Amino acid sequence: MTDDATTDSDSASDDFGDGSEVSDVLPRPDDPLAEAVETALSGRSEVVAVGVSTRLLPAVLAARERSSGPAWRVACRPGVVDALSRALVLGTAAAEAVETGAVRVRTGEPHGHGTGGTLFASPDRADAVVGPRGDRTLATTSPDSKPADGARAAAAARFAAATTEPVGMPSRRRLLAAAREVLDDRFANDVAAVLASLAPGEFGRTAELSDRTLLVSLAARHDHLFRDLRTWVGTDGVGIAPAQEFTRDRRALVERELIESIKVPMGPGRPMLRLRAVDDALLRARPEEVPSVLEGRFALPTDADGRLRHDAGRDGRRPVWERRRW
Structure with missing residues (x-):
């Protein structure tokens, strides 16, 4: 066996954070393993x-x-596939790979041999994660060796014993197709660009600034009804998150003066809410720049009620009626 990777740090050990939220584990910059x-x-x-x-x-x-x-x-460790249902970026990528037949995903116990518990095998080669926790490395068998044959048989048996578990996120193609149908092409294009630009663990569900916050802000850039956004996320086959969970994120964006909610009477019943971006930076940003705009605004201090402190906002922000779309 020959080592193919340098050792990783203790904080980035292979089994650190297994089964936790994706955003708690990723991204890991400069991860040699x-x-x-x-x-x-x-x-x-x-x-x-x-x-x-x-x-x-x-x-x-x-x-x-x-x-x-x-x-x-691909047999993942327990908890990994479940966490994908709350990870928009990595979850939709994994679902896309499953839907297109690129991978088959199951949940099973780690490999029983070797300290790392992770094994990759193909007909002429096997790679195993080895070494103590906090000092993992990748070791590889020589091509066409008997150890490689044995490792592949062991991996195949372990996969066969694993449990099939669906990825609880839609594939990106289904997600975007539903966005075009329920909302419009501009919104769908924004979502596609943002997903392509984000690292796998960004905008998870455990932080105040979540994937739901991101999607509400993208909808506000195109003046969509809040009802239509929630219809999209609840569409059969999409199901990103329960529609009612988006209310908190809408309010947070309003409190930070990034968007506004305009009541629009539309027949009997309660008025609908139209989402509208009122911050120039959010309006003018390219789609892939929107996450940075949100992170900058959410980093500013707020009052006890969650509203942006008056001395924290940008001076001279133009009123909404003077804004110009680009």
Whole structure:
């Protein structure tokens, strides 16, 4: 066996954070183990992976995009697939890979041999995560060796014993198709650009600034009805999150003077709310710049009621009726 990766830090050990939220584990900048896994798997065929953690799943998916052949069989550690249902970026990417037949995802226990518990095997090669916690590395068998054959058989048996578990996020193509149907092309294009630009663990559900906040702000850039946004997220086959959970995020954006909610009478019953961006930075930003705009505004201090402190806002912000769309 030969080492293919440098050791990683204790805070980035392979089994750290297994089963927790994706945003708690990712992103991990300059992660040598993940980089080694992506490099080792790229271009290979008929890969069977077991013991895949949240940390290494993005590397596996990235490598699969640069490979061909039958679906890769990927058995994740317990809790990883469940966490994808609350991770818009990584969850939709994983669902896309499953829907297109690129991977088959299951949940199972880590590989029983080796301290890392993670094994990647293909017909002529096997790679295992080895080493003590906080000092993981990737070790590789020589091509066409008996250990490689045995490792592949063990990985296949472990995958066969794993449990099939659906990814609780829509694929990106279904997500965007529903956005175009329920809302419009401009909004769908914004969502596509933002998803393509974000790292896998950004805008998770555990932080105040979540994926729901991001989606509400994108809808406000195009003056959509709040009802239509919630219809989209509740569309059969989309189901990003319960529609009622978006109310808190809408209020947070209003309190930070990024958007406004305008009551629009539309027949009998309660008036509808139209979302409208009132901040120039949010309006003028390219879609991939919107996350930075939100992060900057949410970093500013607020009063006890959650509203942006008057001395924290930008001076001279133009009123909404003077704004100009670009």
